[in-house]
Amino acid sequence: MSRIAFGIAAAAAIAVAGCAEKKTEPAAGWETLPPDAGVRMYAYAADLAKISPRDAGTPGAGAASRFLAQEIRRIGVKPEADCWTEGTPTGRKTFCNVYATLPGTSGRLVVLGSHYDTKPGIPGFQGANDGASSSAVLLGLLHHLAAAPVRPRDTILFAFFDGEEAAGAAYRDNDGLHGSKRLAATLAERAGGDRPVAAIVADMVGDRDLALDIPRNVTPWLAQTALKASLARRGETPPTSIAATFILDDHVPFLDAGVSAIDLIDFEYGSAPGRHDYWHTPLDTLDKISAESLHRTGALLLAMLDRIDRDEEEVPEGLRAP
Numbered sequence: 001m002s003r004i005a006f007g008i009a010a011a012a013a014i015a016v017a018g019c020a021e022k023k024t025e026p027a028a029g030w031e032t033l034p035p036d037a038g039v040r041m042y043a044y045a046a047d048l049a050k051i052s053p054r055d056a057g058t059p060g061a062g063a064a065s066r067f068l069a070q071e072i073r074r075i076g077v078k079p080e081a082d083c084w085t086e087g088t089p090t091g092r093k094t095f096c097n098v099y100a101t102l103p104g105t106s107g108r109l110v111v112l113g114s115h116y117d118t119k120p121g122i123p124g125f126q127g128a129n130d131g132a133s134s135s136a137v138l139l140g141l142l143h144h145l146a147a148a149p150v151r152p153r154d155t156i157l158f159a160f161f162d163g164e165e166a167a168g169a170a171y172r173d174n175d176g177l178h179g180s181k182r183l184a185a186t187l188a189e190r191a192g193g194d195r196p197v198a199a200i201v202a203d204m205v206g207d208r209d210l211a212l213d214i215p216r217n218v219t220p221w222l223a224q225t226a227l228k229a230s231l232a233r234r235g236e237t238p239p240t241s242i243a244a245t246f247i248l249d250d251h252v253p254f255l256d257a258g259v260s261a262i263d264l265i266d267f268e269y270g271s272a273p274g275r276h277d278y279w280h281t282p283l284d285t286l287d288k289i290s291a292e293s294l295h296r297t298g299a300l301l302l303a304m305l306d307r308i309d310r311d312e313e314e315v316p317e318g319l320r321a322p
């Protein structure tokens with residue numbers, strides 16, 4: 001993730017427009033995250049943080065992708081690995097995305113995305129919050145949804161991205177966001193299949209002191225979905241607000257491909273407000289994240305999926321398969 005520009009000083013609030021509720025279907029059950037899910041997510045984060053460094057193209061990344069596939073299989077879902085090689089400023093590298101799909105019946109596809117790689121060049125970096133936390137939330141949600149008696153109508157693609165982090169100091173065309181670019185291109189090029197209507201990306205979502213930001217460069221209807229979901233489940237979900245900044249993260253390749261996309265991120269990660277001294281440092285360790293925060297993020301993502309699934313949002317046509 002990179003904070004690429006500062007907007008106006010005051011946080012901008014977008015209007016939560018009065019979109020009439022269209023349906024009052026009974027709850028399906030899957031939209032509520034059980035209390036023990038946070039502890040399970042924390043355990044996933046601990047296991048993933050242990051596999052460090054897991055920089056793209058290194059044996060650690062290979063071990064991390066195998067860990068993700070193993071846990072997906074344990075949950076009872078067939079994992080898919082998509083591995084490819086690309087030239088980067090530090091030479092040719094092999095990247096592997098890991099996917100798990102829960103098929104639905106609506107003909108629509110929602111991507112839940114997280115990167116699992118670590119930022120290279122930081123000795124002792126574990127990425128407990130940056131990489132492990134969001135991947136752990138996705139695994140926990142997969143565990144919950146796969147076991148639910150009734151599942152979402154929309155197909156949910158759980159996407160674990162490799163190569164989000166740039167090897168250099170800043171993102172460049174061939175350095176960073178490799179995994180999300182790969183999936184966005186795959187969705188754009190494929191023929192047939194469910195229509196991708198949203199990509200919801202989470203990054204740095206485990207901070208003990210969690211407050212999620214929505215960057216300015218997201219699709220407005222998804223920002224509203226997140227705000228409404230957070231308000232409707234106040235107490236269960238993290239404080240969520242629109243930030244004044246533009247952020248370059250794994251949601252951007254989806255925006256570029258014409259898919260509605262959002263990034264949920266808590267960039268305030270440090271020992272004091274504004275310091276960010278846990279970000280991209282060896283201090284990004286498990287003691288800085290909590291099971292409760294992981295649970296809250298999971299609850300918010302579920303509430304968003306629920307709103308989309310129930311047609312409570314005006315979902316645009318989105319990307320059409322050729």
Ligand SMILES: [Zn+2]
Nearest residue numbers: 001119130165
């Ligand atoms: Zn990072």
